[in-house]
Amino acid sequence: MNSLGRLIRKTALMLVGGLLLAFSLLIYIGGETLMNRYVDRRLLELAETLGRIIEQRPELIRNAGGELVALGQNGRSQEEQHELREASHTVRVLSVEGQLVWKGSDVVPRPPVIPTLLDQVARGETVFDLVHLQDGSPIRRVSIPVSKGGEIRYVLQAEESLHYAQETLRGLAILLMIGSGAIMLIAWAGSVWIARMVLTPIEQLSRRAETMSEADLGERLVLDSPFREFHRLTHAFNAMMDRFQKSCRSQRRFVDYAAHEMQTPLTVLQGNLEVTLQKARTTAEYRDALIGNLEQVEKLITLARSLLTLTKVTGDRPPVRLEPLLLQPLVEDLLAELALLAEDRRVTLTCDAAAVPPISGDAQWLKQALINLLDNSLRYTPPGGKVIVRLRHVEGRVEIAVRDTGHGIEPEHLPHLFEHFYRTDKARARDSGGTGLGLAIVKGIVEAHGGTVAVETKVGMGSEFTLRLPIPTRETVEV
Incomplete structure (x- = not known):
C-alpha cells in the first residue's frame, strides 16, 4: 500500500524537477539563440564595415600585398586602422567565381566555397553558414556581396570562432545543473517538512482511533494544528464519536430492555412447566397449563416481531419502496378493516378525509404505522x-392526524414517548399485550419516508398524533 508521505515527496520532486528541466532548457536554448544572434550581428557589422571601405576604395584590394591592414598607413584614420586590423584576422575576399582575392594573415585554409553560396551572394543575398576546421573547431561565417559601379565584384566573408560561445554555453549548462540540483535538494527537504506537517495530525488521529476502546467513547480528540482543514477533520471525527456513543448507548439500552421484556414470559413459562411436572395432573390441568404457556409464547412471538420490525425501519437502509401513493383510499380501507374492532370495544371510529395530492410512500409500511396509532387509540x-x-393538505405536506378522547398523556411522559419499550402505564400495558415498541416503530416508518411525527395531548381530554409526510416536488420526481 502506498504511503501518503512518500506520495507527497515524490509528487513534489517530480513537479519541481519537471519545472526545473523546462526552465533550464528554456534558459539554455534562449541563451544559445541570443549568443548566436550576437555573433551573427557582430559578424555582419564587421563585414558591412569592411565592405563599405572596399566599395569606396577598391584600390585597397589591388595594392594589398599580404595584409589589408597595411593600407591604413597611407593617411587612414586610427578608427579605420583598428577596423582593418580587426578584420584582417577574420576576413576573406573572393571573386564572384570563388577565387581567393585576399585573406588575412591569420586565416587558415578553409574548405572550398560551394557554388550554391556563391550564387546566393551573386544575387545580392547575405548568407550565414557554419564551417568546421580540420581540428573540428566550429566557425561562424557570413558572406556578403561587394559592389563596384552597381555590379557585384567581390564576395566578402567574415568569420568568427564559436569556441568562446560554446565555452560560455557549457558554463551556463553547468551552472544550471548545479542550481537545479540545489533546488531539488531544497524541494526534497521542503516536501519532507510539508509531509510531516500534513501527516502528523492524521497520525495522531489514527493512533487515537486504534487505541480507543468502549471505555474511551466519552473522550474527544484535540489536534494542535494551524490548518482549518484539520480543525474540520477533528470536528467531524468528534461528531462521529458523538453519534457512535449515542448509538452504543441506544443499542445497549435496547438489548437490556429486550432481555428484560423477554425475561418475564420466559420465567412464567419455566414456572408453569416446573409446577406442572412436580406431580401427576389431570387432563384438564395439563390443558390449562398449556394454554397459559401458549399465551406466554404468543407474547414472545409478538415481541420478536416488533423487534424485527423496529430493527428494519430504524436501520441504515429501511426496506421502504417509495412510489406514488394516494392516502385517502388507504385510510378509508384501513378504517373499514378496524370497524369491527372499534365496535367490539364500543368506540366510535370516524374518518374526516379531504382530497390530498399523492405522496411518495410505501403503502404497507404506512399502513403499519397507522395500525399502531389506531390500536393505541382504541385500546386506551x-x-x-x-x-x-x-x-389534510397543509403547507406542502400531507398530515394524517389520529385523535382520541381517552385519558391523555401526562407531560412528564412526552419526552420519552417514542423511545424503545417506554410505557406510560407499564402494568396496564403489559396486561393489554403491549410491547412498548409501537410508537418507536411509527417514528421509524415516518422518518424513513422523510416525514415527522408529533403529539398533542391534554390530561382528561385525549391525545392527537400527527404524521406529516412531504409532497414530492417536480425535481424530486424527475430524480
Missing part, C-alpha cells in the same frame, strides 16, 4: 369514546 379510549382520523 374508554367505551363510548371517539377516535377520529383526519387527512
Whole structure:
C-alpha cells in the first residue's frame, strides 16, 4: 500500500524537477539563440564595415600585398586602422567565381566555397553558414556581396570562432545543473517538512482511533494544528464519536430492555412447566397449563416481531419502496378493516378525509404505522369514546392526524414517548399485550419516508398524533 508521505515527496520532486528541466532548457536554448544572434550581428557589422571601405576604395584590394591592414598607413584614420586590423584576422575576399582575392594573415585554409553560396551572394543575398576546421573547431561565417559601379565584384566573408560561445554555453549548462540540483535538494527537504506537517495530525488521529476502546467513547480528540482543514477533520471525527456513543448507548439500552421484556414470559413459562411436572395432573390441568404457556409464547412471538420490525425501519437502509401513493383510499380501507374492532370495544371510529395530492410512500409500511396509532387509540379510549382520523393538505405536506378522547398523556411522559419499550402505564400495558415498541416503530416508518411525527395531548381530554409526510416536488420526481 502506498504511503501518503512518500506520495507527497515524490509528487513534489517530480513537479519541481519537471519545472526545473523546462526552465533550464528554456534558459539554455534562449541563451544559445541570443549568443548566436550576437555573433551573427557582430559578424555582419564587421563585414558591412569592411565592405563599405572596399566599395569606396577598391584600390585597397589591388595594392594589398599580404595584409589589408597595411593600407591604413597611407593617411587612414586610427578608427579605420583598428577596423582593418580587426578584420584582417577574420576576413576573406573572393571573386564572384570563388577565387581567393585576399585573406588575412591569420586565416587558415578553409574548405572550398560551394557554388550554391556563391550564387546566393551573386544575387545580392547575405548568407550565414557554419564551417568546421580540420581540428573540428566550429566557425561562424557570413558572406556578403561587394559592389563596384552597381555590379557585384567581390564576395566578402567574415568569420568568427564559436569556441568562446560554446565555452560560455557549457558554463551556463553547468551552472544550471548545479542550481537545479540545489533546488531539488531544497524541494526534497521542503516536501519532507510539508509531509510531516500534513501527516502528523492524521497520525495522531489514527493512533487515537486504534487505541480507543468502549471505555474511551466519552473522550474527544484535540489536534494542535494551524490548518482549518484539520480543525474540520477533528470536528467531524468528534461528531462521529458523538453519534457512535449515542448509538452504543441506544443499542445497549435496547438489548437490556429486550432481555428484560423477554425475561418475564420466559420465567412464567419455566414456572408453569416446573409446577406442572412436580406431580401427576389431570387432563384438564395439563390443558390449562398449556394454554397459559401458549399465551406466554404468543407474547414472545409478538415481541420478536416488533423487534424485527423496529430493527428494519430504524436501520441504515429501511426496506421502504417509495412510489406514488394516494392516502385517502388507504385510510378509508384501513378504517373499514378496524370497524369491527372499534365496535367490539364500543368506540366510535370516524374518518374526516379531504382530497390530498399523492405522496411518495410505501403503502404497507404506512399502513403499519397507522395500525399502531389506531390500536393505541382504541385500546386506551374508554367505551363510548371517539377516535377520529383526519387527512389534510397543509403547507406542502400531507398530515394524517389520529385523535382520541381517552385519558391523555401526562407531560412528564412526552419526552420519552417514542423511545424503545417506554410505557406510560407499564402494568396496564403489559396486561393489554403491549410491547412498548409501537410508537418507536411509527417514528421509524415516518422518518424513513422523510416525514415527522408529533403529539398533542391534554390530561382528561385525549391525545392527537400527527404524521406529516412531504409532497414530492417536480425535481424530486424527475430524480
